[in-house]
Amino acid sequence: MLxxxxxxxxxxxxxxxxxTGLPAGIPISIEYLDRQLWRRxxxxxxxxxxxxxxxxxxIISGIRHSQTIGSPVAxxxxxxxxxxxxxxxPVESKDAEPxxxxxxHRPRPGHADLAGAIKxxxxxxxxxxxxASARESxxxxxxxxxxxxxxxxxxxxxxxxxxxxxxxxxxxxxxxxEIVAVTEREEILLGCADRDxxxxxxxxxxxxxxxxDTVGGIFEVVARGVPPGLxxxxxxxxxLDGRLAQAIVSIQAVKGVEIGYAEQGALSYGSTVQDxxxxxxxxxxxxxxxxxxxxxxxxxxxxxxxxxxxxxKPISTLRRPLESVDLPTREPALAAYERSDVxxxxxxxxxxxxxxxxxxxxxxxxxFGGDSLHETRRNFDGYVTQxxxx
Ligand code: EPS
Numbered sequence: 001m002l003x004x005x006x007x008x009x010x011x012x013x014x015x016x017x018x019x020t021g022l023p024a025g026i027p028i029s030i031e032y033l034d035r036q037l038w039r040r041x042x043x044x045x046x047x048x049x050x051x052x053x054x055x056x057x058x059i060i061s062g063i064r065h066s067q068t069i070g071s072p073v074a075x076x077x078x079x080x081x082x083x084x085x086x087x088x089x090p091v092e093s094k095d096a097e098p099x100x101x102x103x104x105h106r107p108r109p110g111h112a113d114l115a116g117a118i119k120x121x122x123x124x125x126x127x128x129x130x131x132a133s134a135r136e137s138x139x140x141x142x143x144x145x146x147x148x149x150x151x152x153x154x155x156x157x158x159x160x161x162x163x164x165x166x167x168x169x170x171x172x173x174x175x176x177x178e179i180v181a182v183t184e185r186e187e188i189l190l191g192c193a194d195r196d197x198x199x200x201x202x203x204x205x206x207x208x209x210x211x212x213d214t215v216g217g218i219f220e221v222v223a224r225g226v227p228p229g230l231x232x233x234x235x236x237x238x239x240l241d242g243r244l245a246q247a248i249v250s251i252q253a254v255k256g257v258e259i260g261y262a263e264q265g266a267l268s269y270g271s272t273v274q275d276x277x278x279x280x281x282x283x284x285x286x287x288x289x290x291x292x293x294x295x296x297x298x299x300x301x302x303x304x305x306x307x308x309x310x311x312x313k314p315i316s317t318l319r320r321p322l323e324s325v326d327l328p329t330r331e332p333a334l335a336a337y338e339r340s341d342v343x344x345x346x347x348x349x350x351x352x353x354x355x356x357x358x359x360x361x362x363x364x365x366x367x368f369g370g371d372s373l374h375e376t377r378r379n380f381d382g383y384v385t386q387x388x389x390x
Contacts, residue, residue, distance in 0.1 A: 045343025110316030144354020191346030212320030239299025260294025
């Protein structure tokens, strides 16, 4: 069973991630992992923290001679900002310096601050913020990159692009090649395949900058090459659509998920929504008239592209803060502000890719198993033959 965990506070020493259950023998390039971390840091509208950090993986275990060896992969990602926080967040009280505490007494609406402080019985929200921060997502992207490399061995690619930022939405369909090109860009503005729309998205971010506001948006993750048969209809927690939905909604600031054209479908008649089934006799292959289901039917992958969207609320830390309450006095007060991002949709897309890759790799290994890549491939090849002969 493939599983991962992350640990780390936003301004602590480092982030930590472990991934357990990858087969041995998967070729790994550190450069590829670092490239995914770099992509997560990009985008127009990111805040001052991204100028401090230059995220890199530091592999502790599980990879030797550029290959997985079957044991848990442990990764550290340094927080360069830690040197500015050592006296504020010491592990032992004896290392604290008077006056260096940075309590959060005025919880930000929309952030975990207040709910977390109440739940953990903390007088202020500093430790809640430290873990709720999207900084944690760097650790997910690192292990997600390993899952992506694993999936690539079987011809499965997972990519993302941005389809809305604030009120500006992409109004045309984009091709797979366009999404590939977005992923390969060296300058990531807002991660939208259509340059004109991207320019209007930038204007929306500029407006938010000017007015002390923030914007959210929508990213889309597309997985190509997924074989039919991952996930299962037999139980609620084996349904791949449900597992993907949880993975996407677990991303910081994501409030909604859409699989295929779910919203459009909900507002239409059934005759116009389902993907008709056809058979190409010479090629001996089933094919579909469309892909509105986003590659999933009955919680099972059907061999078409899987596409999943994450709907991101605007970042809750506002330069022009909203009404809140001062925790010590219970008097009305404006919410805390340190520094923040104004827009993070392309970064959220990269995190979405990581989460989708992790869930697909899990489902893939649930089905095909294998302690070595060789064994997984043998099992997979057998299934491919079975599907061909169906
Ligand atoms: C983030 C690091 C954080 C924020 C952001 C994501 O850095 P800092 O809190 O030091 O400015 O930029 O976190 C949030 C959006 C949030 O709400 O906490 C990162 O590495 O992605």
